[in-house]
Amino acid sequence: xxFGPHLILAILEGxxxxxxxxxxxxxxxxxxxxxxxxxxxxxxxFMLGAIVAWWVATSIAGHPALGxxxxxxxxxxxxxxxxxxxxxxxxxxxxxxxxxxxVATIGILYIIQQLALMTYGPEARPVEPPFNSRIAxxxxxxxxxxxxxxxxxGFGTTTYKLFVIGAAAVILVGFWLFLxxxxxxxxxRATQLDREMATAFGIPVSRVYSLVFGLGAAxxxxxxxxxxxxxxxxxxxxxxxxxxxxxxxxxxxxGSIRGTIVAAVLIGxxxxxxSVFFSPTLAKIIATLLVALVLVFRxxxxxxxxxx
Amino acid sequence: xxxxxxxxxxxYGPVQVLFDLSLEARPGEVLCLLGRNGAGKTxxxxxxxxxxxxxxxxxxxxxxxxxxxxxxxxPKHGIGYIPQGRRLFTxxxxxENIEVGLLARGRGAETREKVLTMxxxxxxxxxxxxxxxxxGEQQMLATARALCLEPEVLLLDEPTExxxxxxxxxxxxxxxxxxxxxxxxxxxxxxxEAVLNLADRVAFIENGHxxxxxxxxxxxxxxxLLQKYVGI
Ligand SMILES: Nc1ncnc2c1ncn2[C@@H]1O[C@H](COP(=O)(O)OP(=O)(O)OP(=O)(O)O)[C@@H](O)[C@H]1O
Ligand SMILES: [Mg+2]
Numbered sequence: 001x002x003f004g005p006h007l008i009l010a011i012l013e014g015x016x017x018x019x020x021x022x023x024x025x026x027x028x029x030x031x032x033x034x035x036x037x038x039x040x041x042x043x044x045x046f047m048l049g050a051i052v053a054w055w056v057a058t059s060i061a062g063h064p065a066l067g068x069x070x071x072x073x074x075x076x077x078x079x080x081x082x083x084x085x086x087x088x089x090x091x092x093x094x095x096x097x098x099x100x101x102x103v104a105t106i107g108i109l110y111i112i113q114q115l116a117l118m119t120y121g122p123e124a125r126p127v128e129p130p131f132n133s134r135i136a137x138x139x140x141x142x143x144x145x146x147x148x149x150x151x152x153x154g155f156g157t158t159t160y161k162l163f164v165i166g167a168a169a170v171i172l173v174g175f176w177l178f179l180x181x182x183x184x185x186x187x188x189r190a191t192q193l194d195r196e197m198a199t200a201f202g203i204p205v206s207r208v209y210s211l212v213f214g215l216g217a218a219x220x221x222x223x224x225x226x227x228x229x230x231x232x233x234x235x236x237x238x239x240x241x242x243x244x245x246x247x248x249x250x251x252x253x254x255g256s257i258r259g260t261i262v263a264a265v266l267i268g269x270x271x272x273x274x275s276v277f278f279s280p281t282l283a284k285i286i287a288t289l290l291v292a293l294v295l296v297f298r299x300x301x302x303x304x305x306x307x308x
Numbered sequence: 309x310x311x312x313x314x315x316x317x318x319x320y321g322p323v324q325v326l327f328d329l330s331l332e333a334r335p336g337e338v339l340c341l342l343g344r345n346g347a348g349k350t351x352x353x354x355x356x357x358x359x360x361x362x363x364x365x366x367x368x369x370x371x372x373x374x375x376x377x378x379x380x381x382x383p384k385h386g387i388g389y390i391p392q393g394r395r396l397f398t399x400x401x402x403x404e405n406i407e408v409g410l411l412a413r414g415r416g417a418e419t420r421e422k423v424l425t426m427x428x429x430x431x432x433x434x435x436x437x438x439x440x441x442x443x444g445e446q447q448m449l450a451t452a453r454a455l456c457l458e459p460e461v462l463l464l465d466e467p468t469e470x471x472x473x474x475x476x477x478x479x480x481x482x483x484x485x486x487x488x489x490x491x492x493x494x495x496x497x498x499x500x501e502a503v504l505n506l507a508d509r510v511a512f513i514e515n516g517h518x519x520x521x522x523x524x525x526x527x528x529x530x531x532x533l534l535q536k537y538v539g540i
Binding site: 186203 | 357358359378379380381382383384389391395397398399400404407408409411412413453457
């Protein structure tokens with residue numbers, strides 16, 4: 001294939017990754033921004049979303065779209081519910097102490113992972129996409145006959161991949177509207193800015209924290225529901241999204257929603273492009289290097305504020 | 309309604325700051341807290357708000373025991389807090405800061421109008437972020453946010469700190485209006501002439517212990533207590 005089509009394919013692959021990564025990292029960023037909790041178990045909520053999606057999709061007969069829609073509702077609810085439980089039973093009891101919560105969420109990570117291994121098993125299992133037609137993409141060239149449009153062999157994508165990109169964009173915009181326009185969003189932002197004053201104005205901070213932790217997990221699970229028809233559900237699949245989310249959140253600026261989304265697009269796209277042209281390993285190396293550079297030269301991240 | 313502190317002790321972690329402090333703020337009255345820096349005035353207001361766990365004692369509003377409630381329930385009983393240093397939600401807009409105040413007791417557009425009419429400068433700046441306001445405007449917003457509760461009790465912690473005279477008189481007018489409306493007011497204030505002008509009664513605090521509580525008349529005639537507890 002020529003360079004042009006090859007590059008566009010790589011960008012499309014990257015955009016799918018970026019879409020899913022933006023949702024996952026947003027969850028991590030939200031939890032850190034509002035609760036100041038570094039949630040090491042975040043990837044496990046992603047994994048939980050994927051295996052619940054598999055479980056729901058395979059237990060509903062009929063058109064795969066039915067199972068998919070059900071999974072998109074149930075998986076975030078289950079992951080969110082488990083997260084709220086973890087918040088009440090563990091994080092609240094260590095008073096959200098920054099160091100204690102790191103250790104506590106490592107514990108939660110292993111509990112979820114091992115429970116998944118015990119119940120779901122070690123197999124990787126696919127979920128059928130709700131729709132998946134191939135779309136051939138056109139390319140052009142200036143040949144002897146002049147300008148010509150043609151369809152290079154292997155140059156195409158699927159409707160489902162385009163859907164993932166669109167769905168993620170819609171969810172991100174929706175979430176931004178929720179945070180900036182809704183009453184609950186206002187309460188969450190006030191809590192983030194000054195927890196003590198939020199309390200002094202009647203905001204039940206510990207309930208807000210439970211909600212935020214649940215929402216963060218639900219976002220990861222929703223991202224997993226979107227990706228699981230492309231990748232497969234596996235009990236160890238949480239590692240990569242966790243690492244990439246951390247990379248994104250650090251580059252974007254801890255707690256900055258805008259930075260998180262910009263960095264997710266940046267990392268997702270470059271990860272896709274470098275993986276296609278060179279190797280996935282090189283992509284990870286470059287991303288990690290980028291984190292190191294950001295940490296050295298702009299520790300507050302691209303969009304974060306300098307600490308006072 | 310009368311706010312009563314009934315022998316409260318409180319502090320930060322293991323460090324005790326307040327020792328068996330008792331006070332009473334009555335409706336339509338300004339009670340000033342006077343004491344040196346670090347005497348525990350701010351700590352007293354935080355303890356009322358439930359922001360610090362009490363080691364002993366009770367805080368009562370009428371018959372309701374505020375100190376037995378979770379902290380976020382305290383403002384719902386009509387305690388408006390204007391903290392030292394303003395503590396606005398800096399990255400929220402003026403309108404959003406006011407909205408948070410309204411949410412506390414489920415007040416709506418009517419209260420919002422009333423409060424904005426008291427502070428027209430804020431109305432012109434509704435979409436501005438709180439951190440971009442001038443110091444005086446920030447104090448107005450902190451006051452407006454608390455008034456959005458339509459409070460029965462108002463706690464003001466050094467509201468005139470760092471403000472110019474015109475702003476100070478605006479804050480004073482607000483305190484007067486609230487007193488006349490029957491609100492019980494606890495005011496922490498370092499400026500003696502402001503205290504003599506505004507207070508009905510003055511309570512002295514020394515190293516976290518409650519000392520004399522006197523009518524302001526007593527201080528106008530005799531400055532000995534001022535000399536003893538604040539050194540002027
Ligand atoms: N967060 C805190 N942690 C530990 N100790 C504190 C804390 N806040 C205040 N203190 C201590 O409690 C004591 C009383 O402080 P407080 O702020 O109540 O004094 P204040 O009377 O309001 O003083 P000022 O006039 O300077 O505002 C001081 O000794 C102070 O060091
Ligand atoms: Mg003070």
